[in-house]
Amino acid sequence: MTLELHATPQEVMRAVEALQQLGRESRAPERELFGLALALEECASNVVNHALQHDASRTFRVRLERAADTFLIELRDDGPEFDPTRAAAKPEADADAPGGWGIRLVRRYVDEIRYAREGGENILRLTKRVSAPAQPV
Amino acid sequence: MPLEIQIQKNVAAGDAGAATVKLTGSLDTATAPELERQLAPVLAGPGKDIVFDLAQLKFISSAGLRVFANTRKALKERGGQASFINMQPQIQEVFEIIKALPGIRVFKDLAELDRYLAARQHSYEENR
Numbered sequence: 001m002t003l004e005l006h007a008t009p010q011e012v013m014r015a016v017e018a019l020q021q022l023g024r025e026s027r028a029p030e031r032e033l034f035g036l037a038l039a040l041e042e043c044a045s046n047v048v049n050h051a052l053q054h055d056a057s058r059t060f061r062v063r064l065e066r067a068a069d070t071f072l073i074e075l076r077d078d079g080p081e082f083d084p085t086r087a088a089a090k091p092e093a094d095a096d097a098p099g100g101w102g103i104r105l106v107r108r109y110v111d112e113i114r115y116a117r118e119g120g121e122n123i124l125r126l127t128k129r130v131s132a133p134a135q136p137v
Numbered sequence: 138m139p140l141e142i143q144i145q146k147n148v149a150a151g152d153a154g155a156a157t158v159k160l161t162g163s164l165d166t167a168t169a170p171e172l173e174r175q176l177a178p179v180l181a182g183p184g185k186d187i188v189f190d191l192a193q194l195k196f197i198s199s200a201g202l203r204v205f206a207n208t209r210k211a212l213k214e215r216g217g218q219a220s221f222i223n224m225q226p227q228i229q230e231v232f233e234i235i236k237a238l239p240g241i242r243v244f245k246d247l248a249e250l251d252r253y254l255a256a257r258q259h260s261y262e263e264n265r
Contacts, residue, residue: 009167016165017138034196034227041198045166101199101235108234 035109051079164201185217192223
């Protein structure tokens with residue numbers, strides 16, 4: 001599933017709700033879904049607030065995929081080059097800087113964060129292994 | 138998911154200055170500004186303490202935590218405090234990861250908070 005979203009907080013939450021819907025349909029455990037939703041909220045908010053500067057006329061894309069045992073979230077925007085995985089390497093003392101809390105949460109709740117700059121786009125891929133779905137009773 | 142905000146003033150027995158803010162739903166990038174807007178008149182008033190009841194809060198992100206951090210700072214400057222009750226485990230985990238609110242008071246429920254406030258009042262009266 002790929003969503004094209006305008007750079008607003010409401011659109012960020014539209015993506016989060018789509019993820020939650022996808023997770024529930026595939027019976028992902030609620031606890032893991034909470035962490036994934038939080039990671040998506042933080043990364044997409046970062047795109048809206050920093051890369052696209054709250055310009056609602058600009059758009060970014062979110063791709064959501066559920067494989068057998070993993071979730072993939074991919075965000076693409078055409079804002080200035082910014083690698084949040086490098087920002088995460090800031091010392092603890094700087095962790096309260098804007099974005100510092102968000103990336104700390106993302107790192108905690110996903111298994112892998114990969115950044116690439118391709119074709120003038122920031123591409124951020126988050127992956128998380130999820131437990132097998134609960135068997136229907 | 139929307140956020141429902143209910144603000145009640147002076148409901149905690151024995152603590153006339155406290156307001157209780159009950160949050161239902163999601164405190165996120167889209168809803169945090171509304172909470173900030175509704176808290177502004179409370180913070181502009183004479184009350185020193187705010188109790189956040191998070192029993193029905195299902196989701197929180199760093200945008201929501203920043204509202205709590207700003208509220209705590211504003212109350213601390215006037216000798217008050219922000220307290221949290223009925224925090225769900227997934228919300229508490231986010232607080233712990235961020236370590237954003239050192240020294241915050243988290244209570245299991247309203248009864249535990251009331252006991253704390255009564256003890257604080259007792260200590261205050263003894264020291265007068």
